[in-house]
Amino acid sequence: MYEGGSVKVAVVGATGAVGETLLRVLEEREVPVSELGAFASRFRPDAAAFRGRRCDVHETSEAALRGYDAIFFAGSDEASERYVPALLERGAIVIDNSATYRMEPGVPLIVPEVNPQAVLPTHRLFPVGNCTAIILCVALAPVRTAAGLVRAQVATYQAVSGAGRAGLDELAAGERALADGRPEPHPQAFAAAIARNVIPQIGSFDAAGWSGEENKVRAETRKILDLPDLAIAVTSVRVPVRTAHSEAVFFETERATSVAELAAAFERAPGVAYHAEAIVTPREVEGTDAVHVARLRGGAALEADPRESQRHFQMWIVGDQLRKGAATNAVQILELAIARGAVTSA
Numbered sequence: 001m002y003e004g005g006s007v008k009v010a011v012v013g014a015t016g017a018v019g020e021t022l023l024r025v026l027e028e029r030e031v032p033v034s035e036l037g038a039f040a041s042r043f044r045p046d047a048a049a050f051r052g053r054r055c056d057v058h059e060t061s062e063a064a065l066r067g068y069d070a071i072f073f074a075g076s077d078e079a080s081e082r083y084v085p086a087l088l089e090r091g092a093i094v095i096d097n098s099a100t101y102r103m104e105p106g107v108p109l110i111v112p113e114v115n116p117q118a119v120l121p122t123h124r125l126f127p128v129g130n131c132t133a134i135i136l137c138v139a140l141a142p143v144r145t146a147a148g149l150v151r152a153q154v155a156t157y158q159a160v161s162g163a164g165r166a167g168l169d170e171l172a173a174g175e176r177a178l179a180d181g182r183p184e185p186h187p188q189a190f191a192a193a194i195a196r197n198v199i200p201q202i203g204s205f206d207a208a209g210w211s212g213e214e215n216k217v218r219a220e221t222r223k224i225l226d227l228p229d230l231a232i233a234v235t236s237v238r239v240p241v242r243t244a245h246s247e248a249v250f251f252e253t254e255r256a257t258s259v260a261e262l263a264a265a266f267e268r269a270p271g272v273a274y275h276a277e278a279i280v281t282p283r284e285v286e287g288t289d290a291v292h293v294a295r296l297r298g299g300a301a302l303e304a305d306p307r308e309s310q311r312h313f314q315m316w317i318v319g320d321q322l323r324k325g326a327a328t329n330a331v332q333i334l335e336l337a338i339a340r341g342a343v344t345s346a
């Protein structure tokens with residue numbers, strides 16, 4: 001078993017939006033990293049930073065990843081498919097931000113505020129859930145505990161950095177072109193021009209009309225909350241915000257409850273910042289780890305029968321999807337895995 005008190009860590013995708021945030025979060029949370037390897041699709045000198053020092057980013061290969069105790073993947077689905085199986089075979093811990101392994105049976109989808117008990121010492125593979133689903137689950141878990149949860153309807157307002165560096169670059173280029181009165185570049189990262197616009201499509205549509213993102217949020221929310229029968233509908237929308245996803249959430253509880261009881265549950269909930277009065281916007285939560293819950297209200301306006309209104313509520317939630325939706329959640333998983341003895345020395 002791993003007993004050294006420090007871990008050899010590799011980050012694949014270290015030059016990307018999530019990978020850079022991972023390096024920052026590992027540093028901020030003072031994870032006992034004895035050796036840090038930064039990897040991407042090709043070599044770049046001094047292209048990453050860790051603990052105040054520049055470091056080289058190496059080309060990813062099976063051989064180069066040998067010798068690390070824990071490997072974070074924040075690259076492409078293809079990179080995870082290619083390198084993860086061999087790493088698992090030799091007993092390394094893999095924490096994977098791609099969608100590749102999230103829905104595999106027997107593989108836990110951990111959000112430490114929601115289902116930390118699902119981390120066992122024998123687990124090696126830890127997919128990190130979809131960012132919108134993680135933010136949603138942190139906010140819905142206290143509802144599930146307080147009053148049961150039977151239904152959620154969600155409209156999302158997702159930041160461009162959800163599409164990585166390419167998304168950030170495309171918004172900036174579009175904004176510059178519009179400001180200068182030049183034609184906008186043809187959209188590549190998104191389904192339409194994103195500057196001064198909103199786009200009701202994230203991923204491709206299936207035969208029934210759901211987008212890839214909507215299907216991920218539905219399936220992963222059920223898995224994380226361990227509510228396989230949860231009725232959940234999602235409309236995913238890209239908005240011209242740089243970082244932090246917002247979600248308007250309508251939910252129905254199993255038992256009658258009240259705004260006051262739910263507010264108390266949010267106040268107690270790990271990872272939630274509850275705002276009783278103020279509104280919350282994505283720009284102001286950028287760089288924070290909490291899921292911010294605001295505008296909680298009852299559904300009286302929707303129901304003729306007042307008893308029904310005690311089970312129907314709405315809220316507005318916002319979270320930095322590069323941090324809690326990806327990097328922070330991933331680092332918290334490593335911390336849990338270390339605490340539960342799942343990390344073994346390379």
Ligand SMILES: NC(=O)c1ccc[n+]([C@@H]2O[C@H](COP(=O)([O-])OP(=O)(O)OC[C@H]3O[C@@H](n4cnc5c(N)ncnc54)[C@H](OP(=O)(O)O)[C@@H]3O)[C@@H](O)[C@H]2O)c1
Nearest residue numbers: 013015016017018040041074075079097098162164165326
């Ligand atoms: N952005 C988010 O909010 C978010 C949230 C949750 C999960 N995720 C997931 O996290 C992963 C990274 O997303 P991102 O937004 O950070 O993307 P990104 O900004 O485009 O960065 C991708 C990174 O992966 C590297 N990479 C790409 N293909 C690779 C390969 N075959 N081998 C090794 N490295 C490779 C890139 O290196 P080069 O520069 O050398 O190509 C770059 O460092 C994706 O799976 C994404 O779905 C993203």
